[in-house]
Amino acid sequence: MTSTFSVRRARPEDAADIARLSAQLDPDLDPTTVAQRFTRLVERPTHAFFVLEMTNRIVGFSAAEHRSLLQFGERVELVAMVVDADLQRQGGGGALVAATEAWAARRGVEDMVVRSSLSRDASHPFYRHIGYTHHKTQHVYTRSLTP
Secondary structure (H helix, E strand, O other), X not given: OOOOXXXXXXXXXXXHHHHHHHXXXXXXXXXXXXXXXXXXXXXXXXXXXXXXXXXOEEEEEEEEEEEEEOOOXXXXXXXXXXXXXXXXXXXXXXXXXXXXXXXXXXXOOOOEEEOOOOOOOOHHHHHHHOOOOOOOOOOOOOOOOOO
16 A cells, blocks of 8 residues: 655754654654754754655654765765654655655765664665665764763
8 A cells, every 4th residue: 555645844843743753763762852953953954854744744754964074075874764663665765765865966966875773674675675785784883972
């Protein structure tokens, strides 16, 4: 079954929905903190957020950042994407990626990057299906600078 979705640029008033959906990516995320971060980032010209709507309800979102890297040059990274679990595999994810890619193209960027955790098994065939190729597997290290 294919659902009818629409995609639009996110607005500051979408913060609560984006925070709610972010919990599907990581249940440990604090919704208030996510909403505050979104409110700060949504107006930055190097960031783009798109929401997926179905019957006037936000059921997914994507977040992207335009980066300029010494080693790779200009690229847009899809840094987050989620579609409500009960609406996956109906075209919404593809619509969000297409909107993000169109934003990158309008900025003159030729390369898109997506990082997907090894634990997100369903996302790997999705990205391959829409034309992304597996480039590398890496470890990510973090260190808190707060005592």
